Amino acid sequence: MSALEVTAVGLLATVQDRGRFGFLDQGVGASGFADRSSAALATRLVANAPDAALVEVLFGGLAVRARGAVEVAAAGAYCPITVTTASGRMHHAAMYELIELADGDELHLGAPTAGLRTYVAARGGVDVPQVLGSRSYDTLAAIGPAPLAVGDVLPVGAATAGDPVVDAVAPPWGVGEPPAGVVLDALLGPRDDWFTPDAVRALRTATFSVSPVSDRIGVRLEGAAPLERAITDELPSEPLALGSLQVPAGGHPIVFLADHPITGGYPVIAVLTAASIDRAAQLTPGQWVRFRVR
Amino acid sequence: MTQRFLRAGERDVLVEFPTLADAVAARAALEGSPIPGVTDAASGARTLMLHFDQKVTNRAAVEAAVAALEPGAGLGVREAPPIEIPVVYDGEDLDDTAALLGITPDELIAAHTGRTWVCAFGGFAPGFAYLVSDGASLDVPRLAAPRTRVPAGAVGLAGEFSGVYPRESPGGWRLIGRTELPMWDLARTPPAAVPVGAAVRFTRVNAAEVGR
Numbered sequence: 425m426s427a428l429e430v431t432a433v434g435l436l437a438t439v440q441d442r443g444r445f446g447f448l449d450q451g452v453g454a455s456g457f458a459d460r461s462s463a464a465l466a467t468r469l470v471a472n473a474p475d476a477a478l479v480e481v482l483f484g485g486l487a488v489r490a491r492g493a494v495e496v497a498a499a500g501a502y503c504p505i506t507v508t509t510a511s512g513r514m515h516h517a518a519m520y521e522l523i524e525l526a527d528g529d530e531l532h533l534g535a536p537t538a539g540l541r542t543y544v545a546a547r548g549g550v551d552v553p554q555v556l557g558s559r560s561y562d563t564l565a566a567i568g569p570a571p572l573a574v575g576d577v578l579p580v581g582a583a584t585a586g587d588p589v590v591d592a593v594a595p596p597w598g599v600g601e602p603p604a605g606v607v608l609d610a611l612l613g614p615r616d617d618w619f620t621p622d623a624v625r626a627l628r629t630a631t632f633s634v635s636p637v638s639d640r641i642g643v644r645l646e647g648a649a650p651l652e653r654a655i656t657d658e659l660p661s662e663p664l665a666l667g668s669l670q671v672p673a674g675g676h677p678i679v680f681l682a683d684h685p686i687t688g689g690y691p692v693i694a695v696l697t698a699a700s701i702d703r704a705a706q707l708t709p710g711q712w713v714r715f716r717v718r
Numbered sequence: 719m720t721q722r723f724l725r726a727g728e729r730d731v732l733v734e735f736p737t738l739a740d741a742v743a744a745r746a747a748l749e750g751s752p753i754p755g756v757t758d759a760a761s762g763a764r765t766l767m768l769h770f771d772q773k774v775t776n777r778a779a780v781e782a783a784v785a786a787l788e789p790g791a792g793l794g795v796r797e798a799p800p801i802e803i804p805v806v807y808d809g810e811d812l813d814d815t816a817a818l819l820g821i822t823p824d825e826l827i828a829a830h831t832g833r834t835w836v837c838a839f840g841g842f843a844p845g846f847a848y849l850v851s852d853g854a855s856l857d858v859p860r861l862a863a864p865r866t867r868v869p870a871g872a873v874g875l876a877g878e879f880s881g882v883y884p885r886e887s888p889g890g891w892r893l894i895g896r897t898e899l900p901m902w903d904l905a906r907t908p909p910a911a912v913p914v915g916a917a918v919r920f921t922r923v924n925a926a927e928v929g930r
Binding site: 445446447448449450451452555556565567611612613614615660661662663664665666667668685686687692695696697698 | 724725726727728729730732738757758759760761762763764765766767769839840841842843844845846847848877884902904908909910913914
């Protein structure tokens, strides 16, 4: 069986798959890929089944050495990639293409030029043991395979889902200068009526800034003015949908990502669309965000 | 039953009920007659969130199916015998909490052990069960300043709920006691000691019986 040995880790690298379902009642959320479309693209490039696990890398810095031949592909935040062979020769590789690693080859991801999270898939899938039916690490519940550390050896499973059909795809985003900001699509509700008309108007028109205090649980946004509540009662704890735009006491919204709490006691003014959740997972501190609200 | 349907994004319906008992009863009814295309459900204190697969169904169909549910009355306690949770009632907030309720600590313990609690929903942490009961109110506000560290096994009260902290964490519940019963164990199926709908009885034990 081939494997990937972890030789360097940046800020955070975790094993993720589609997520953990059916445990909400026991206090465990879905977790899984923060940017699902990028993860799905990396998965398809190496012809893995949609439920295969891969490595989600926060802001580059990951290096892995192949034990045996391993075919990999990276999608998501755009990183420079180098491959160093066992004999010490180095060459460049690219995002969004199949990379053939021979035994002893070391793959290294630099810091992304745009975006935050890069998905590195290996043909056959990262075959670590499942916890509650998933290989995802949930940072909130601390369940699943632990975040990667130098020296970890990730087994790569047998390829079962057919052969790769393309060698490379055009990068869907992230090439060139990162945008100063993004526009995210959101649907009003469930608790927009807990806010003043001015707050709902501000959500449609104001520009928010991405706070550095953001993670897989959520992206914190800072607006020029807090979003004011019309109803100031305490909201009985209610379930939260992925992509919820929750407004805590301070009035500055949080976009909830994959590891969000299952329930919350602050009102949710709007929920992002699936595509915008993926974009939100790639936001970097200092970018601006505006909302297109329906 | 009067329920309100709220939109929670493209793929979730939030159903709001007048009372917690209504929400629990609707959840129990849903267990008995699953809605086609609804792939996941989560409960809240007045709400139920249904996640649906857009390839199979749509919002209107899900809402119609919920409206057609016929929930039983009350908390719909399951037939299974209650899960027993042995508690040493020596919590830091026991005396203050009893005083807030205008009763003695012993009366609070008697009220806590003398009723059947039901898990209305889970959340906060793996294995954390929000327990509710039909008895006389034990409603108390949360602590004004949450503790940064609540030990695993701490038994608390907050609002209309009682609960047991599955692991060490921050928390704002009023602590009345502690238990040795592991609330969360990945080696167990299900890992949560108290799943949604399960009934619980707290029993009073002394510190010597639990060995500390």
